Amino acid sequence: MHKIHELSTILADQIAAGEVVERPASVVKELVENSIDAQSTQIDINIEDAGLKKIEIIDDGIGINHDDVEIAFKRHATSKINNQRDLFKVQSLGFRGEALPSIASVSDVHLKTSTGDEGTQIHIKGGEIKKIKPAEARRGTSICVEDLFFNTPARLKYMKTIKTELAKISDIVDRLAIGHPDVAFSLVHNQREILRTSGRGQLQQVIGDIYGAKNLKRIIKIENSDNDFKISGFVSLPELTRASRNYVTITLNGRYVKNYALFKAITDGYGSKLMVGRYPIAVLNIELDPVLTDVNVHPTKQTVRISKEDQLCNLVAKTIYDTIYQENLIPEVMTRD
Ligand code: ADP
Ligand code: MG
Numbered sequence: 261m262h263k264i265h266e267l268s269t270i271l272a273d274q275i276a277a278g279e280v281v282e283r284p285a286s287v288v289k290e291l292v293e294n295s296i297d298a299q300s301t302q303i304d305i306n307i308e309d310a311g312l313k314k315i316e317i318i319d320d321g322i323g324i325n326h327d328d329v330e331i332a333f334k335r336h337a338t339s340k341i342n343n344q345r346d347l348f349k350v351q352s353l354g355f356r357g358e359a360l361p362s363i364a365s366v367s368d369v370h371l372k373t374s375t376g377d378e379g380t381q382i383h384i385k386g387g388e389i390k391k392i393k394p395a396e397a398r399r400g401t402s403i404c405v406e407d408l409f410f411n412t413p414a415r416l417k418y419m420k421t422i423k424t425e426l427a428k429i430s431d432i433v434d435r436l437a438i439g440h441p442d443v444a445f446s447l448v449h450n451q452r453e454i455l456r457t458s459g460r461g462q463l464q465q466v467i468g469d470i471y472g473a474k475n476l477k478r479i480i481k482i483e484n485s486d487n488d489f490k491i492s493g494f495v496s497l498p499e500l501t502r503a504s505r506n507y508v509t510i511t512l513n514g515r516y517v518k519n520y521a522l523f524k525a526i527t528d529g530y531g532s533k534l535m536v537g538r539y540p541i542a543v544l545n546i547e548l549d550p551v552l553t554d555v556n557v558h559p560t561k562q563t564v565r566i567s568k569e570d571q572l573c574n575l576v577a578k579t580i581y582d583t584i585y586q587e588n589l590i591p592e593v594m595t596r597d
Contacts, residue, residue: 372402379396430447439511492545498584
């Protein structure tokens with residue numbers, strides 16, 4: 261008699277879902293990242309009741325082959341890495357093969373996908389495949405997630421108000437749009453449009469779409485590089501600040517990350533010009549050899565380890581400092597004339 265046994269796939273997926281799918285915003289993040297990895301140029305996000313009723317994502321990406329659709333919902337199944345070597349130089353946003361099985365284990369999912377040649381539709385609820393069949397569709401993937409957490413009542417109970425959950429969705433879509441100016445995003449909640457970006461590739465325009473076009477006058481471009489890092493982005497002048505840290509977005513090779521050392525490097529760049537409790541609006545995009553990063557730290561992939569982090573932080577702080585002080589000198593000189 262064994263006391264120890266392997267858990268069923270469905271239960272194992274639900275356990276993994278506990279980490280990957282914390283709330284509706286995590287579903288949106290994972291699905292939009294899949295759409296971005298699929299080289300989509302347009303991603304439409306349609307939400308009802310802050311995602312607790314429905315999350316629908318429609319993309320025009322490469323789609324999934326008919327034979328792969330079922331496998332895509334298995335845990336640790338991915339098209340994005342093949343071997344250990346790839347793990348050290350991940351270029352895609354996904355690579356763990358956890359999102360689809362996790363989401364499907366705690367909701368009711370309808371997915372329709374087409375590579376342009378062949379299409380498939382699948383219905384999977386609580387991790388069980390209800391139906392899978394060929395389907396006509398234009399190239400791309402649409403996925404509809406309903407009844408999130410229907411079988412995990414403890415998680416459902418933990419959800420905050422519609423307003424809070426929607427704010428989290430809106431926040432993550434903003435960051436993904438900032439990281440991908442070449443993708444046209446739309447976010448609609450209960451039929452009301454919350455965000456639309458053009459996908460024309462102008463980061464400045466996306467920042468205007470999100471933080472207000474009138475603020476662009478007080479947001480300046482930064483750019484610099486050294487042997488290991490290339491940094492670029494936009495930062496607000498010291499006179500344009502916010503009372504929250506949430507207006508700072510950092511991306512590493514297109515991945516939105518949370519990194520306190522880099523956040524601090526940005527504020528350090530303002531020297532003594534930021535008042536206590538005030539933070540800038542900033543977008544910092546960092547390009548580096550993926551070998552210098554480890555993204556396999558946490559299931560949500562938002563925590564990333566960076567080699568030579570001190571060197572990078574110094575570069576960021578110095579670049580912002582130099583740019584802001586240069587910018588501020590010009591009006592001073594002009595007023596003296
Ligand atoms: P991961 O993104 O880590 O590979 P997922 O569970 O999120 O794992 O997705 C599994 C696989 O399904 C992906 O590797 C990809 O091949 C495929 N896939 C998921 N979503 C899409 C999409 N929107 N378009 C094309 N392929 C997709
Ligand atoms: Mg994924």
